[in-house]
Amino acid sequence: MKTVSVLVFFFLFFLMKKSRSKNLTHCVRMFSCGSLDFRFPFFNTTMPSRCGLFKLNCTDHHISEIQLVEEGKWYKVTSVSQAETITITDPRLSQSLETGSCSDLSRFSLPDSPWLEMTTLYKCNNSRRKHGFSYANCKGGGSSLYYSDLTDYSGCSVIKTPESWVISRNKNGFNLNATFSLHINLPRGCSSCHRRGGQCTMIKEKFRCRGGSKEDYQDVKLKLGLGLSAGLTVIIIILVLITVRVKKTRKSDWNTESVEAVVMLKRYSYARVKKMTNSFAHVLGKGGFGTVYKGKLPDGGVDIAVKILKEGKGTGEEFINEVASMSRTSHVNIVSLLGFCYERNKRAIVYEFMPNGSLDKFISENMSTKIEWERLYDIALGVSRGLEYLHNRCVSRIVHFDIKPQNILMDKDLCPKISDFGLAKLCKNKESVMSMLDARGTVGYIAPEVFSNNFGGVSHKSDVYSYGMVILEMIGAKNIENFGSNNSSMGEVMRIFGDQITKEEERIAKKMVLVGLWCIQTNPSDRPPMIKVIEMLEGNLEALQIPSKPLFCLPTATVPETLEDSHGISSCSKP
Structure with a gap:
């Protein structure tokens, strides 16, 4: 038995090594970096440069x-x-500032990227120009000055810098950061080009x-799926061998009677789950x-979706409690749970099958040329009702x-349903504080x-923010989050939808833009709760005000650590 296990292990290692070397030549739609999930325009060091615009160097615990x-x-x-905001540190400039050796910003000019918002400085030796300035912690012994707005910059060197180095400058006493x-x-x-x-x-x-075709993209997905399926088959063989060896020496921490007493759902064995999914054939x-795999119920042949969970760090009791609470939910805009599997580290959840896939897929395939505004409005309203029910x-x-287009599924009648509660947290009505161990x-x-x-x-208002980003992405307006009553008009925003839009469609578009912008306010207390979001969507457009422009940074002392709004809905703190 031991010899067989060793041989199978080395065989598995060889296959995984072989598969990994092939997969590294392909792009993946989403990847993990530390505890977070990323997608385009980011890619990691294991992918080719065509997979994104900004390369991340990831470790097991964080983005480095x-x-x-x-x-x-x-x-x-x-x-x-x-x-779409990243905060970074230039280690070369940091060391130069710490040692007091910073004398010329030309050495620290940012790369000229068309995908990043920067500003331009000019370093000139001609003191006859007006409005020149210097930085207190980075200046040489000469008379060189910096200028942020020149029409004639002959004899000057050009430096690309972040906007904060110019916007935050307060005469010559400003220190660089x-x-x-x-x-x-x-x-x-x-x-869409990347997809x-x-x-x-x-x-x-x-x-x-430049380049790319739908056929190429499908070919990449097919090869990736075949490679992963081969690896999954070998993993199942290893699990079977291990199970046979240790089955006689251990007892399950949850027996069938105790689990089914807690969870009001049908419990399936792992062998039955495998049979229902035809050995996990359809991903x-x-x-x-x-x-997530497609399958059929053994009694009646109804189509189902089966999610096989990765082995987590939590206890079996936490998994059972979470599934038990979600099994008691019943709402037209939430995917129904039909059953589960729990055999120590083998855990699965059985859902109803959604034939029209995710909202992300539906929009890209059906609304790439013409937006169906009434359909999008109905979807937005349905998702808001589902979230309000959860909260x-x-x-x-x-x-x-984890509210995002990929986690909103569409049934046969295009009714949206919230799915994937893998990151969800439960918060009892009488216990309003909830612990957050890491970003999720x-x-x-x-x-x-x-x-x-x-x-x-951290509270239910975090879901409100995610909902706002989904609304703006649905209508193709995700990049207008800088819009606000202090510097823009509604007419400017509506120009992004073109002139091929009816009066009624324009009212729907304006309403969805305003609701989305209210939901992504930086301060959680400024965001409406979901019950208010429903009222805004169903109410008159004239009653909606234009929100303030969301900030990218807030002073540390201005926002309390735990917020509770006047509606009495609980908040959950992050330690």
Whole structure:
């Protein structure tokens, strides 16, 4: 037995090594970096450069470095603070400032990337120019000055810098900071170009999609699926051998009677789950917490979706309690749980099957040429009702923490249903505080307070932020989060939808834009609860006000660690 196990282990290692060397030549739609999930425009060091625009160097516990251009310098990552904002540190400038040797910013110029919002400084030796300035902690012994706005910059060197180095400058006493934020600004169409297997390029300041085809993209997915299926088959063989050896020496920490007494769902054995999915033949999707397969119920042949969970760090009791609470949910906009499997480290959840796939897939395949505004409005309203049910009307309050288009599924009648509760946290009505051990969710949809409690307490308002980002992405307006009543008009925003839009469609678009912008306010207390979001969507457009512009950074002392709004809905603190 021992010899067989060793031989199988080395065989598995060889197959995984072989599969990994092939897969590294392909792009993946989503990957994990530390405890977070990332997707385009980010890619990691195991992928080719065509897979993204910004390369991340990941470790098991955090994101360590980022490369802003191909073969460029590495910068330390401080945080990925919001949808398209990264905060980084230049280690070379940091060391120069600490040693007092900083004398010329030309050595620390950022790479000229068309995907990042930067500003330009000019270092000139001609003292006859007006409005020149210097930095208190980085200046040489000469008379060199910096200028931020010149029409004639002959004889000057050009330096690319973050906008904060100029906007925050207060005469000549301003000190440079080696840590700064950069906003990512991708042109419309870049993400769809990447999904087709193409590369985003800028030619004479105009966006172009170079290469790629739907066939190439499907071929990559097919090869990746075959490789992973082969690896999964070998893993199942190993698990069977281990189970045979240790079955006589251990007892299950939960017997059938105790589990079924807690969870009001049908319990399936792992062997039955395998049979229902035809040995896991049809993969519907993959995520950070497991793989979803299509199957059929043994009694009646009804189509189902079976999620096989990865072995987690939590106890079996935590898994049972979570499934038990979700099994008591019943709402038209939440995917129904039909059963589960629990055999120590083998855990699975059986859901109803959604024939129209995810919202992400539905929008990309059906609304790439023309937006169906009434359909999108109905979807947005349905998702809001599902979230409001989770937050306020369950036996145990549920905060989802991973609301995104991929986790909203569409049934045969295109009714949206919230799914994938792998990151959800339960919060009893009488116990309003909930612990958060680390950041959770998908970059692009995570609320700022989930990254840092400087922005406020983690609560149901974190789901509201994610919902707002989903709404803006649904209507193709995700890049207007800088819009606000202090610097823009509604007319400017509506121009992004073009002139092929009716009056009624324009009212729907305006309402969805305003609701989305209210939901992504930086301060959690400024976001409406989901019951208010439903009222805003169903109410009159004229009653909606334009919200303030969301901030990218808030002073540490201005926001309390735990927030509770006037509606009496609980909040959950992050330690």
